[in-house]
Amino acid sequence: MGRHGWKSGAGRWRLTALLGVGVAALALILTVITTLPEGKGDTTGTTRDGDKVHGTPEVPGKTGPDVGWGFTHTRYSADQGEDGATKKVESLLSDKKRSVPQNQHIMGWGAGNPEPVKGRYDFSELDSRIDFIRRTDGTPVITLCCSPDWMKGGKPGADNTDWSKGALETAPEPEHYKDFAKLAGTIARRYPDVKHFIVWNEFKGFWSNEKGRWDYEGYTELYNLVYKELKKVDKDIMVGGPYLVMDSVDPRDTEESSDTLKGPWGRVDQRIIDAFDYWNKNKAGADFVVVDGSSYTRDDDMIPDEFGATDKFTAVSRWVRKQTGGLPLWWAEYYVEPGDSNDDRDGWAERHRVAVQASGMIAMAKGGVSSGFYWNPQNRGRACAGCLWSSTQLGDGGRELPMLELVERFGDAFSPGTRFQRVSVAADDRPNVKVLADGEDLLVVNTLDRTISAKVDGKRFDMAGYEVKWLRR
Known part of the structure; x- marks a missing residue:
């Protein structure tokens, strides 16, 4: 669940060889670079009132707490690769009916160390991702994670960044x-068109072995400082925030699990609820709430099955919204297939995968979720289970894959503020289909691996095994 992110490229500070410059002169240059006033180490972009601004967006960023349904960039994305393939993805996203929200972390998952030394910045890779989002007319979202090494006890300098697990x-x-x-x-300040920021990722590094629980006091202190600074x-x-993982366990497991937030799908870890409650009561403010998690349990059990397990998203979403007084709710990541947080899949066919994903998105929407981000498992190979497009590292890459069609169409049909309507489903079809509808669009998912004849919304039609069908009402 975002735990296996990795940076792309070196993103290091380098000095180009300077012909004709003596040792003393070079030493002077180094001294000037390392003693520049804060915010002056990066000389790219334009200057406005002393602040660094990257690029000149033609339109201001989207405001308001909701952005809709989109995806998160990971290590390999379409800002790099073969020119023809990257252009295909750019065209693909630009031609969509709506602005597709796109989320990028500031360090890791394709971005280098943004501040290798205090007061010296390297935004080259983050710039690349933000520029890609702009070129594709996307709504940019930035996740403020993770942090430079010198902020966590490491040595300063991009060359010293430890890109093993500890870095993130x-x-x-x-x-x-x-x-x-x-x-x-x-x-x-660098990206004035970015109007949506998520603070940190999954409480990374905030587990206290000493207390046997999350250090929610520490996270909340960090969150409040960031919140005030951004405002x-x-x-x-x-x-x-707080971007907590809503882990659940088997419903029969009562140790350190909730007696209130539970269902046939399992029980949420009580320590997660405690962390959420503390942040919710002590936060300086929030424009929206962020969580993530999987439909399956911590032991990879899908209870009662892969489709029924997605009901967890509805229950958790309703609980979170109730605790926060109805603040807009985002799922920064959501997973329905064991292994899909680290690309170690169990071999589901893509139609099966898309059907369960659609079921999960339906469950979130029914829980009052307004925005969700699909974690794109883009890699460099030909086989990429669940990817949004084929790898741009290949000359023939950049093709739209079924998951992107689902994410885009779901976001277009069920944008924030959608009023959902009840749908009639024949009694014998109710166990076999998942449905979601507003006044114009009807989404139906066949949860069986065989053809069925379903009667939904007064209409009868055939559906292939695991088919995801869109109908106009």
Whole structure:
């Protein structure tokens, strides 16, 4: 669930060989670079009132707490690869009926260390992703995770970044919370068209072995500093958290599990609920709420089956919205297939995978979710289970795959604010189909691996095994 992110490319600071420059002169240049005032180490972009602004967006960023249904960029994405393939994806996304929300982390998952040394910035890879989102007319979202090494006890410098698990799984040390908030503000000023920011990812590094629970006090302190800093940059910026993983266990497992947030699909870990409650009561503010998680249990059990397990999304979503007084709810990641958070799949056919994903999205929508981000498992090979497009690292890549069609069409049909309507389903079809409808669109999912004749919304029609069917009402 975002735990296996990795950076793409080196993103390191380098000095080009300077012909004719003596040792003393070179030393002077190095001294100037390393002592530039904060915010002046990166010389790309234009200058406005002393703040670095990357690019000149033609239109302002979308405001409001909801952005709709989109996806998150991961290590290999379409901002890099074969020219023909990347152009295909750009055209694909630009030709969509709506602006597709696209989320990018500031470090990892395709972005290098943004501040290798305090006050010195390297936004080259983050720039590349934001530029791609702009070229494809997407709504940009930035996740403020993870943090430079020097903020968490490591050595400064891009060359010292440890891109093993520790680089993305370690939180800033408390004495550097303000430094991280300052970095968040610098990023917000650099991309003035980005109006939506998520604070951190899955409480990474905030587990306390000593207490045997999440360090929700530490996360909330970091969140509040970032929230205030972003609002100082622009009061219209939308900020959300806490991006907790809503882990669940077998419904018969009562140890450290909830007695209230439960269902046939399982029980949510009580320690997660405790962390959420603390953040919710002590946050400086929030424009939207962020969670993530899987329909299956921590032991990869899908209860009662892969389709029935998605009911968890409805139950958790309703609970979160009730706790926050109805704040807009985002799922930053959502998983329905064991292994899909690290691409270690069990061999589902793509039609099966798409059908269960559609069931999960229906369940979230029924729970009042307004925005969700599909974690795109893009890789460099030909086989890529669940990818949105074929790999742009290949000359013939960049082709639209079924999952992108689902995400795009779902977002177009059921945008934020959609009023869902009841749908009549024949009694003998109710166990076999999942449905969602508004006044214009009807989505029907066959949960069986065989052809059925279904009667939905007063109409009878045939559906192939695991078919996802869209109808106009």
